[in-house]
Amino acid sequence: MSEVERSGREEVWIEKYRPQTLSDVVGHETIVERLQSYVDRNDLSHMLFAGPAGTGKTTSATAIARELYGDDWQEHFLELNASDERGIDVVRDRIKSFARTSFGGVDYRIIFLDEADALTSDAQSALRRTMEQFSNNVRFIMSCNYSSQIIDPIQSRCAVFRFSPLGDEAVEAEIRHIADEEGIELTDDGVDALVYAAGGDMRKAINGLQAASVSGDVVDEEAVFAITSTARPEVIQGMVQDAIDGDFTAARSQLDDLITDEGIAGGDIIDQLHRSIWEFDVPDEQAVRILDRVGETDYRITEGANERIQLEAMLASLSLDD
Numbered sequence: 001m002s003e004v005e006r007s008g009r010e011e012v013w014i015e016k017y018r019p020q021t022l023s024d025v026v027g028h029e030t031i032v033e034r035l036q037s038y039v040d041r042n043d044l045s046h047m048l049f050a051g052p053a054g055t056g057k058t059t060s061a062t063a064i065a066r067e068l069y070g071d072d073w074q075e076h077f078l079e080l081n082a083s084d085e086r087g088i089d090v091v092r093d094r095i096k097s098f099a100r101t102s103f104g105g106v107d108y109r110i111i112f113l114d115e116a117d118a119l120t121s122d123a124q125s126a127l128r129r130t131m132e133q134f135s136n137n138v139r140f141i142m143s144c145n146y147s148s149q150i151i152d153p154i155q156s157r158c159a160v161f162r163f164s165p166l167g168d169e170a171v172e173a174e175i176r177h178i179a180d181e182e183g184i185e186l187t188d189d190g191v192d193a194l195v196y197a198a199g200g201d202m203r204k205a206i207n208g209l210q211a212a213s214v215s216g217d218v219v220d221e222e223a224v225f226a227i228t229s230t231a232r233p234e235v236i237q238g239m240v241q242d243a244i245d246g247d248f249t250a251a252r253s254q255l256d257d258l259i260t261d262e263g264i265a266g267g268d269i270i271d272q273l274h275r276s277i278w279e280f281d282v283p284d285e286q287a288v289r290i291l292d293r294v295g296e297t298d299y300r301i302t303e304g305a306n307e308r309i310q311l312e313a314m315l316a317s318l319s320l321d322d
């Protein structure tokens, strides 16, 4: 047994299988094509990558750097997190010192600024001035969840790329590929469960596969739902159906099982409801009403209201509908 196996440590698959080139980034054909043409011309503009987690924003940025700079890419690529808790001044100081150090043989370097939407608009304005100051030597690639949270003066200086949640086929192909490489036995219902739990987030799918593979020889539905803190879709559906049928007590007890016994976060339950409602066997009109309630509940939870109380109130309101 090797040292690694004995200690139970293993390389993290999201790093091991992170695409190294743009052409290995899946599910974003149009984006990849545009990015590739920047790289081929060796002429980058500032860029803004907007989209949810685990869709390839960081991967695309590092792939660009690898293609432009080859093996030395890390010398010319600085990754910073905008929400560095030490503040925007620390971020700007690091940008400045990176931009100023002399560099051999390249026209410009890349600064990848993650979570740019975590910055206040004042901080973004300061950042915009810094971008301007160093735009001869540095290209910025910023990533954010929502481009609407980025001030116009920055957006207008960037080429904007929208990363959508990855399609089920793309996620399925990737996890089947990794399972193959790792010699993992992955069942069809295991694939479906991983794809469902991931909801378009490739990081979640791969981490789920790796975690589930540690706990047993076969990765099946059971293993996946146990490990990913995802409720089975049929449990969520059952809970909602009970509420619709007016059996609030049953609905609440299912909610309780999910939160207390399975340890699923209220926010994740909301997220699942939101994603699966159209697959439930309820009339469209009712689905729309449920979605409306889900949205309201989600908003209240984001605003800091107690998750369980809000979810219970939502189920209660469904029970009262006719």
Ligand SMILES: Nc1ncnc2c1ncn2[C@@H]1O[C@H](COP(=O)(O)OP(=O)(O)O)[C@@H](O)[C@H]1O
Pocket: 013, 014, 015, 017, 018, 019, 024, 025, 026, 027, 028, 052, 053, 054, 055, 056, 057, 058, 059, 060, 166, 174, 202, 203, 206
């Ligand atoms: N489009 C994609 N194609 C292939 N793998 C991907 C893709 N998006 C994400 N991944 C996988 O998920 C991991 C996390 O992706 P990352 O680019 O860091 O996501 P984010 O959009 O949050 O920056 C990567 O290491 C890679 O293994």
Ligand SMILES: [Mg+2]
Pocket: 057, 058, 059, 114, 143
């Ligand atoms: Mg990232």
